[in-house]
Amino acid sequence: MAKVLVIGGSGFVSGTVARAAVAAGHKTWVVTRGQKELPAGVTALVADRKDQPAFAAAIDSAGTDWDVVYDCIGYFAPDARQDVEVFRNRTPQLGFISTDFVYDPPFRKVPQPVETEHFLTDDSYGANKRRCELELINGDTGDMKWTVIRPCHIYGPGSELGCLPKHGRDKELLNRIRAGEPLELVGAGYFLQQPIFVRDLAAFFLSIIGNRNAHGQIYNMYGPDIIQSRDYYDIIADVLGTKAKYIELPVDQYREEHPEHVSFLCHRVSTLDKMREHGLAVPATPLVDGLIEHTKSLLAQGR
Numbered sequence: 001m002a003k004v005l006v007i008g009g010s011g012f013v014s015g016t017v018a019r020a021a022v023a024a025g026h027k028t029w030v031v032t033r034g035q036k037e038l039p040a041g042v043t044a045l046v047a048d049r050k051d052q053p054a055f056a057a058a059i060d061s062a063g064t065d066w067d068v069v070y071d072c073i074g075y076f077a078p079d080a081r082q083d084v085e086v087f088r089n090r091t092p093q094l095g096f097i098s099t100d101f102v103y104d105p106p107f108r109k110v111p112q113p114v115e116t117e118h119f120l121t122d123d124s125y126g127a128n129k130r131r132c133e134l135e136l137i138n139g140d141t142g143d144m145k146w147t148v149i150r151p152c153h154i155y156g157p158g159s160e161l162g163c164l165p166k167h168g169r170d171k172e173l174l175n176r177i178r179a180g181e182p183l184e185l186v187g188a189g190y191f192l193q194q195p196i197f198v199r200d201l202a203a204f205f206l207s208i209i210g211n212r213n214a215h216g217q218i219y220n221m222y223g224p225d226i227i228q229s230r231d232y233y234d235i236i237a238d239v240l241g242t243k244a245k246y247i248e249l250p251v252d253q254y255r256e257e258h259p260e261h262v263s264f265l266c267h268r269v270s271t272l273d274k275m276r277e278h279g280l281a282v283p284a285t286p287l288v289d290g291l292i293e294h295t296k297s298l299l300a301q302g303r
């Protein structure tokens with residue numbers, strides 16, 4: 001049994017990580033602002049991480065150290081700096097959730113290696129995640145070893161469905177498909193993706209505990225199935241007992257109109273070899289199984 005701290009812990013990804021830690025028998029703390037219901041079995045710490053002194057005081061108040069700390073909600077360089085400062089002497093291992101949007105889309109490869117010189121450097125979400133990574137890579141982390149994961153589209157119960165514009169995280173997706181409304185997908189949904197089921201991500205994260213191979217390593221956090229994005233919507237339609245229809249949004253035009261979505265406009269494929277070679281939990285949930293569960297979870301909510 002390990003002592004685990006999750007930064008976040010009541011959201012989609014962070015909540016799944018916290019629940020998986022509890023289910024694995026780990027003694028689990030979470031730190032949130034206290035606005036959402038917490039998973040059963042966790043010890044709550046309450047602080048807004050943006051309030052640095054309050055965050056440090058909340059961590060202090062726990063009166064313990066941890067075998068691993070997972071930062072599930074670091075978005076800007078100061079967040080990762082905070083991890084280094086607050087946890088350097090409190091944990092031997094830090095897991096940090098980055099994103100595959102760190103990669104500069106025109107330079108992406110199929111499959112995409114972790115090692116590249118082509119990262120976004122603008123003011124985007126992905127560029128700021130890369131700045132977080134650099135804080136860990138270049139920071140004085142002392143005896144705290146870090147592990148970074150770069151997830152692609154994460155799906156599973158607790159989130160909305162939809163992996164590509166204009167139907168990314170679309171609350172109305174099930175209604176649209178049921179109504180026979182054609183889905184407007186950029187590039188007609190032919191971009192390749194490898195969505196990761198949220199519980200597979202959590203299982204991977206837990207598997208880094210005590211695994212020295214994961215020290216100072218970055219992993220592309222992808223699922224086992226490489227699919228065309230439209231396959232994702234076809235599976236959902238299948239659960240609904242119908243067929244999805246599509247309209248193609250031209251890629252170049254969409255890029256011009258939505259520069260903020262540029263990271264979607266490329267194939268997003270990687271291998272899972274590094275996880276396997278390092279003896280870590282390799283994502284294995286077939287996309288069909290995970291998407292059926294995800295869709296049914298929304299249907300159970302009355303969607």
Ligand SMILES: NC(=O)c1ccc[n+]([C@@H]2O[C@H](COP(=O)([O-])OP(=O)(O)OC[C@H]3O[C@@H](n4cnc5c(N)ncnc54)[C@H](OP(=O)(O)O)[C@@H]3O)[C@@H](O)[C@H]2O)c1
Pocket residue numbers: 007008009010011012013014015031032033034035036047048049050072073074097098099100150151152153154155
């Ligand atoms: N979804 C994807 O497809 C995808 C892809 C790649 C990477 N990611 C990454 O995955 C991670 C998780 O994403 P998510 O959307 O599922 O987030 P999440 O885990 O739902 O994060 C929200 C959690 O953080 C807490 N929180 C929010 N702001 C806080 C603050 N200032 N101080 C303390 N606690 C705070 C929330 O509780 P309270 O509201 O009670 O504070 C809640 O527990 C992110 O790092 C994201 O960049 C996601």
